[in-house]
């Protein structure tokens with residue numbers, strides 16, 4: 001693969017992908033996600049621009065690059081089974097060949113944290129109904145059911161992908177208060193921002209959280225602060241809601257709304273985009289569209 005999407009984006013004016021191109025890429029990525037979910041029964045759990053790589057526009061790019069690099073820089077490395085040669089890593093293989101840019105497609109990579117949901121494993125903690133229970137996802141992309149300890153499935157990737165659209169299409173992060181002043185992940189502030197965008201979470205989600213929290217994790221896990229935790233509430237420093245479903249940190253809810261977050265779109269694209277993301281950013285995972293359903297959304301249709 002040629003380079004990650006965040007480097008590719010820099011090649012464009014204002015570091016923005018043209019909207020038609022971005023829509024095509026979003027469609028391709030949904031095809032990939034649908035394959036991962038429907039055929040492979042796998043949750044990626046780590047979707048970010050660095051894990052989307054653009055393919056080469058033609059075969060000459062790599063050959064020419066290698067020819068320019070003779071001799072290739074490398075170092076020997078021992079990995080326990082003997083020595084091997086590790087070549088220097090490169091992420092800039094030179095200018096694009098403009099004639100073939102349409103051959104470049106984005107692909108989802110890095111399955112190091114991916115989790116299969118069709119068989120039990122120590123990573124998902126799997127509880128019989130094909131739900132994972134341990135914390136997953138980069139902080140900024142974390143789905144509400146993960147923070148609240150409700151158990152998660154493929155739909156956690158859909159939330160993640162919805163948040164990622166702001167990175168693909170725009171240049172400003174959707175969530176802006178995910179970290180506290182010391183740089184520590186702040187789940188309560190993250191939830192407060194979700195409430196600003198989506199309204200308060202439905203009772204069904206909070207009930208699920210309460211009932212799941214009655215069971216401790218089979219294997220305790222250490223959180224960012226280094227504390228050994230036995231459930232999601234300990235891990236993310238909850239509780240976040242009281243027994244009457246009231247959010248305990250009302251003052252953290254910002255006044256921004258989802259409509260305020262799309263300066264990168266023209267008026268006529270905005271409504272369609274908001275309708276698209278509202279199918280991904282829902283409190284209840286079961287109300288989120290699948291990747292296949294999202295492929296049909298009008299936002300992705302090109303032309304008038």
Ligand SMILES: *[C@@H]1O[C@H](CO)[C@@H](O)[C@H](O)[C@H]1NC(C)=O
Pocket residue numbers: 184185186187223224225226227229233234235236237
């Ligand atoms: C880790 O867990 C401890 C104990 O529950 C909590 O005090 C701390 O805030 C947690 N760290 C984070 C980053 O949530």
